[in-house]
Amino acid sequence: MRTLGSGDIELLRVRAQCLLAMGEVENAFRHLQQAVKSDPDNTSIRTLYRSIKELQEKKTTGDEAFKRSQWAEAITAWTDCINLAKDSPSYLAKLHFNRGTALSKQKKHEDAVRDVSKAIFYNAEYTKAYIRRGDSYLALGGPENIQKAIRYVFAS
DSSP states (O other): OOOOOHHHHHHHHHHHHHHHHTTOHHHHHHHHHHHHHHOTTOHHHHHHHHHHHHHHHHHHHHHHHHHTTOHHHHHHHHHHHHHHOTTOHHHHHHHHHHHHHHHHHTTOHHHHHHHHHHHHHHOTTOHHHHHHHHHHHHHHOSHHHHHHHHHHHHOO
């Protein structure tokens, strides 16, 4: 195996940051693993590596809790992820959508609308988020919310 030079390691770091910004967390993590193996003393690489590893672990915790119908646990884990993923708008869209879905399972539809609206803010083409928001508006009931559901789902 070829030893990576400092320029190669810096390139891996920059690539990982770009991948993270695009929501490609697993791929960013793999790039950083390679960089850490080549230069374990590089503080900036290790710091970024640890933060992405923590992000992945929290996301997995949330996903597993959701599968077990543990909505509060999933919400807590995804909230932690949202706080860690500030450099990844695409990933934030997914996290807000997931949390909004869990909130709707808890019948907290106003909170769900807020979260999926944030998902749409981060990714205006997130079709599932528009549908989830419409479902939550319908669940809230009342003529105004029903109009919002129709307007926001079918106008998107």
